[in-house]
Amino acid sequence: MLARDPSPADRQQARDNSDRAWAEAQQKSPKSRRIAATDSATVDLVDWLSENPDTIDCIQEIGDILAGPVIQELDKRFGGSKPREIRRQLNSHLWCDLLVAVAEAIEKLSKAMDRVPEYVTTVILQSRKxxxxxxxxxxxxxxxxxxxxxxxKSMIHTTGIEEVQRGCRILAVLICPAPENHKAVQDGALLPLAKEGLLETSRERLEQVFPEDWVRRLREGLVGAE
Incomplete structure (x- = not known):
């Protein structure tokens, strides 16, 4: 909704809130600083989306897939007598895991699309473990x-691999309940998105709170994008 709003007022308010939270977090715990840094990155992605409406449509379509047929099928097969418990488990990072793994699979297996579901399932299970x-x-x-x-897969044929990848990654960040604690989202979404969707300020904040190896890969990726 923020990205689609023609007025920049609410997005600016979100940025002001993010900058204030970052400043206040400097006197708090490392966890608070990680949360503030990833929130800053999220604000950048929303601003980027406001200038790229085609990607908003792609993200909406992907989100509708998860919220519609996927949830319906899972409820039917696994809901049983405790649908709320199943929904609670699903909201424990499954969706962002799925989106990040799909984006990775598209890149690695673009010539073997039939193998993607098996690959994605394996990646999710290994990542969660x-x-x-x-x-x-x-x-x-x-x-x-x-x-x-x-x-x-149908979207890939009509929208293109790169756009679907980008949509999965951005949506993973936006819906992840705690990207500051979710390594799969940090590596599979924030890292590749840093090249095009994040401002230098947010990248610097992430560099201050994420591990050295992540920072090294970020800088290497930025050099390769120049």
Whole structure:
């Protein structure tokens, strides 16, 4: 909604709030600084989207896939008598995991599209295990991936690989409940988006709060983009 608003007033307010939160976070914990830095990056992405309406449409289409047929299929197969519990598990970083892994899979397997669902499922399960996140049934993750992949694959043919990748990455950042703690989103979304969607101020803030290896890869990527 902020990105689509023709008036920049609310976006400027969001930026002012972000800058104030960053300044206040300097006297707080490292966690507060990470949150403020990733919020700054989110504000940059919203501003970038306001100037690139085609990407907004792409993100909306991807979001509708997740909120529509994917949720419906998961509710039908896994909702049972505790649909709220299943929804709670799904909101524990599954969607941003899925989006980041899809963007990565598109890049790596663009010539073998039929292998994407299997690859994405494996990446999500490995990522969640490595980050110590809640265990999800392999079948649940696999169903979510397969249901999302077919319409996303159709989008690739009509919208293009790069645009769908970008849309998945931006949406992953926007919907992630805590990107400052989600390594998959940091590496698979924020890092590649830094080249085009983030202002220097936000990149500098992220450099102050993220690990040295992440900062090194960010700088290497920026040099390669020049």
């Amino acid at each position: 490595a980050e110590g996140r809640s265990v999800l049934l392999d079948a649940l993750v696999g169903l979510a991936v397969r249901t999302a992949w077919e319409p996303i």
